[in-house]
Amino acid sequence: MAGRWTAVGLRIAQSVPVVLGVVVISFLLTRALPGDPAVQFAGAAATPESIEQVRASLGLDKPLLQQFLIYCGDLLQGDLGQSVSTGRPVAEELASRLPASLELTLTALILSCAIAIPLGVLAATRPGSWVDQLCRLLVTAGVSLPTFFTGIVLIYVFYYLLGIAPSPLGRLDFIYLEPDPVTGFFLVDSALMGDWETWLGTLKQLILPAITLALFTLAPIARMTRAAMLAALSADYIRTARAAGLGRGKVLYGYAFRNALLPVVTTLGMVFSFVLGANVLVEKVFAWPGIGSYAVEALVVSDYAAVQGFVLCMALLFVLLNLAIDLAYSVIDPRFGTEAK
């Protein structure tokens, strides 16, 4: 099907203007800083001379369009500027902290999909049953949970009261050695080394923040799965399948579930948006050394280059994830690209 490959290529091409838009917005955010950006970038202990020096080095004395082009040029070289507080390049710091954030986010997503999708399917196939009620309650309660608050409650219960969780300080207790970085994911790296003790230590640290994030994303996935499954089950083709004598398993999973998966996959895009946002809060609560807590620390000391670098990094990550979702969609749905969505 040549049409489909064209559609896939078109979808990839579509992310180009979006990336461009993202870059424009991040640029505008940098230049919209209150007061004189040069003063902000120069930091608290700046002298008039150093401010002028910063102004020139940032190119703030040039016209806006030229500034934008310089900004783009810097981006292409991977230069997001210098962090005022640590003095290191922002890009370098983000790169070193990104695996921690990704490991947390992905674990949480896998966890919540593993619970939410079966729950939604069960609720839809048994409307009115206790599973359905549980799903309804979880769905409504889940989106109401402020992640930072659930995190704190979990710490209080499992660390302070029960004492079964390790202290909520980072990815790995200091008694373990960090595994050799291959992927940057501690779970994967320690498994690669065969160091199961470290693997367990990593899991222990990971489990509470992952649950916190998963609880938050459970709701939209379960809700969408249930709705999509209900819609699919009442579709005409299910009646055809039943009238043809197909078995319940085939009707439910072969026909209804595969169709129901389409809107669920679409919802995942929104869920990623939530999860990347909530990630920031959870990292702060659990002192997780990812890019979210880096941004929060930078905010406290008004380290704007770091914050804007973080925003841009998150946006690019999200664009990439959305692209991945749409490509996954194109695999499931044969109609992809043949009609206006």
Add this chain to the structure above:
Amino acid sequence: MLSIKDLKVGFRTRRGEVEAVKGISFELAKGERLGIVGESGSGKSVTSYALMRILDAGGRIKAGEAVYSGVDLRRASERSMKALRGREISMIFQNPRAALNPIRKVGHQIEDVLRQHARATRADARQKAIAALEAVKIRDAEARYEAYPFELSGGMCQRVVIAIALACDPKLLIADEPTTGLDITTQKAVMDLVDDLVRARGMSSILITHDLGLAAQYCDRIVVMKDGAIVEAGAPGALFVRPSHAYTRKLVDATPRRGATLRSLLPEGERTALAPHRVSDDPLLEVRGLTKTYAGKSGPVHAVKRFDLTVRQGESVGLVGESGCGKSTTSAMLVRLMDASAGEILFRGTDLAAIPAAEFARHPLRPKIQMVFQDATDSLNPRHSARQSIAEPLKRMTGLSGAALTARVEELARLTGLPAHLLDRFPHQLSGGQKARVGIARAIAPEPDFLILDEPTAALDVSIQAVVLNLLADLRARLGMSYLFVSHDLNVVRLLCDRVVVMKGGEIVEVGPAERVMNDPASEYTRALLSAAPQAPAPATSASQAPAPATSTPQAPSAATPPAA
């Protein structure tokens, strides 16, 4: 083979259980082709779902028995029902595109059924599925095997549904409105195919339809249902010629057929004289070279090509064609909702095509050209009461207000036969026929000279259609409007129109007086359309009357046949 005794089906609703089927009994012999005919809400589809035990949630068989070849369908276990479905009893549905799994290749969908009933192994499933596709006369079955439903036409999808239903050689086929939504020529092809297959395999069949004519043509015996009960059963000939039940008679009368007149569609007691409508020689509307072109992916697409038409004052013209022939585009341009790509629309000498559609809303000629829409439900604002809907054009275009407005709205309701107490209801609280009346009242409110009727009865039951067609004829005689009646159904158009235009592929293929086109079509396409339409036998009373022209010819207006009653 199938025996149903006193079958009752109920649905749980919030107001308690509602009985959809109220104790029906009938038998079906081996090889027999039974038709179940009824209007919407008669319980005809529910009956078939009950037999297959695939009722929606909340529905159940309350009482009675249904026995198929010794199997009690009411008490059989789910496991034995599963073995029965598809292998003994199969079903095909309306809206074939939705009846197929949209993301599964059609060949695989057939394989699923074959594998389920152990009619094929992994090795030979593909070959048997292709054979099943060939059995329903799908050309190039090997390639179609790989197709997804969205890549096939509606008629082709229905063939696939039939292939699925017949893959395991069932003994009974239930067809639930199998041709609703298909074009008339496709309808004929699909019905002929089903009929051939059923006969060739010696199967029994149940055809569920709202169309008496279709049932008469394809069934050995017909059961007529109303409100969940059977009112009459018998062979089609007898049923049509001498209907014994009043409801059957009404249904038979209302079914448009060759030789019928507008008034003869109504129940006998209501056939008052039809006042003649006057057609003058002055042209009201002259359309010259009307063209609509869209930019398509591979070059421009001509939706309408050089459409010419003259409509005289008081004249009614029918515009007939299948879906996609350009009739809707043409009417949208004529009513000034869409800009034409080229051509002129002279309305009493003023070229309306020169005025952009977006500005025409404020034009002084706006009230003079109005339209009655196809779907009365869709064309009424769900948040406006009937009164608000009818008052809207009056407020905007005639400046009426207060008591004068109320009086005028009530007058229009009276004219269109809408009881005044319904005026404050919202669309969802009105029946289909009542909504159609609101739509007509709204269209005639600004006293138009030219009224476009866009399939105004397509969504209505035949008995309501008969009433609405007669209402339109009465209004025309009284108010002297010209009509452009857009429809896919030549039999209906003929009743109301002086002249008929037949369109195909955006072009006019035939124009002529209605009777001439019906009786002596000049073009091949018109002939195909006419022969595809199912023909109902005429009822006894009408048959005994001399067939009379439905309406006057343009030059010599004349009264319709005086009513018998």
Add this chain to the structure above:
Amino acid sequence: MTVQADPPARSGTMGHVAYVLRENPVTALSFALFAFFLGSALFGPMLVPYDPLATEAAIALQPPSAAHWFGTDSLGRDVFSRVIVATRLDLVISVAAVALSFVVGSVLGAVAGYRGGWTDIILNRVLDTIMAFPLFVLAMGIVAALGNSVANIIYATAIINVPFYARLVRAEVNIRREAGFTQAAKLAGNSDARVVAFHIFPNALPPMMVQVSLNLGWAILNAAGLSFIGLGVRPPTPEWGIMVAEGANFIVSGEWWLALFPGLWLMLAVFTFNLMGDGLRDIVDPRRRT
């Protein structure tokens, strides 16, 4: 808000509302809770037993008692008074942000959905770009850039919510653009603007009411989240997010009441709005009841 001022479209609406409330006590509960929060916002500051800003070192970090129902914080301030007084600020932020995005999103969406063509394409590109950011992260970026203030929190929250309304209205307007009643309205002599404003838009209101109620909850979460990481509202102003953040420092030493009560209140407020969304949807669309 215009949504509530909308007259009931069907004469049977009241009966249906009564049915939904009777059938679904949860919905009734959510409306009662909403009344409670509204009361707290309007009259809370007058009724609370202590000044929410008054510090008293002698009674710092006391657990809940008869005198201080929710205990006291590290500066000896009464947590109960602070939680109740914070209601007004949190509600004002979310209501203002949602109202702003409702109006802007509706206008943009209606124009794009009705006009189609380039207007539609450009709007979609802009919305795509906004949605290309994880929304909370974009809100962080905006507040960080514009400066720490309540007004900027409102603007940031409004901006990230605009796409939801714009897309919803666009879709609703788009499917009705060619509807029969739209064409009938044009035949009745209505200009395009009138058709959109008086015939199409009112029909988009029911799904939007649900969106409004869900978004209110979401806006509160968003504002509290921003305060939690130190953006927007500044101490010592009582606000749920800040209070949870302050309380978080004491959780590992066992002083649970500092974070628990503001967190619970926040959760309850969001929960209320979300439940109302379900109830409203049930009222608007009875088909969703299975």
